[in-house]
Amino acid sequence: MQTDTKTALLDSAEAAVRARGFDGFSYADLSADVGIRKASIHHHFPTKAALAHALMMRYCEVLAEACTDINAAHATGGARLSAIIALYREASASGQQLCLCLSFATSPDRLPDGVKTLIVGFRQSVLDWLGSVFALGRSDGSIIGVIDDQAEAAAAMAVLEGAQLACRVEEDITRFDIAIRQLSARARPAQG
Amino acid sequence: MQTDTKTALLDSAEAAVRARGFDGFSYADLSADVGIRKASIHHHFPTKAALAHALMMRYCEVLAEACTDINAAHATGGARLSAIIALYREASASGQQLCLCLSFATSPDRLPDGVKTLIVGFRQSVLDWLGSVFALGRSDGSIIGVIDDQAEAAAAMAVLEGAQLACRVEEDITRFDIAIRQLSARARPAQG
DNA sequence: CAGCGCCTACCTACCAATAGGTCTACGTTA
């Protein structure tokens, strides 16, 4: 039973973008990785733009699901914050790659038209969700010192992405941990 | 009096990398921008790798100078922190570009050999300098709530880079301001 | 100070490799 080819292509492309950027891989690379001829890729994704779009669409869905899962699994704001930190930490793959959105966001001018809109939407989703997490953490006391939910959310997202960058060059996950330490510390451990 | 060609090439290349990434520009682009034939660029920079290297070298020098200048102009940790925030804010050019180091750091695998080392060095310089700023801010009371200088430095750098990313896609500098708000607020205004 | 050699800065004209993409054809399978 082989994996669905379309999914395999998306997986390979996503890994490539997250490791080397949108301009850092080609259909030839994809072809070699997935084991399908270059021309055949065009059957699934007519253009590289279409591929990027599909990539981002899928990423948006995965994010939405992840947030829902975290909400279901954790009741307090602090626990949810810890969970999203763990997610970003895992997503960095020990500093070998970045969040897809981050990778795309660095050079929006090079991106196909529709993708930019998706990125904006993605970022706003993360921001909104983080805002709700801080609001909850403020009201249930599980995150220390919250005043402005929106500013907290924006700062948290910046730190999460910045921490991924910090560990990228040296492929050293401890760089992530140090950068995120202060944010982590503000999430109270298990509900007292 | 025309600008030195070599400098003009470096300027153009730096802007290109910061706006579109290392894979996002070509010698042809450079040629059109500077007004010199493509082949002539090779006279100044034999390979694209050499260009990247020169770019990063210059950036390291500029950073060192900037830190020295800030130290000279501002006596307190809080004032120095505010100054570096302003520097990163300005460097984003209202969300049209990123810090060169950030742009390079996103896809280290695509970079020529020596450059990676320079980036690591650059980042460590920023980290060290920020560490000294927080240490000063802690001892002179000009930055609120500092405990761990190193963690503060790592977090601050992450936020600074993350804030640049935040405003990049929408080219909206207010995204930077919101993300950085909390860090800014910790730097006490003029010495009381 | 004329002439020589050399260097810098630039040029035109190429190159092989790779980029993303097209067209047509062939075997499977529903």
Place this chain on the structure above:
DNA sequence: TAACGTAGACCTATTGGTAGGTAGGCGCTG
């Protein structure tokens, strides 16, 4: 038998880079 997934052969534009040459300036020497 029609649609799907794949492949071969090919295309055009662009990539970073090279070969070879030219014009002008500088310093040395006879």
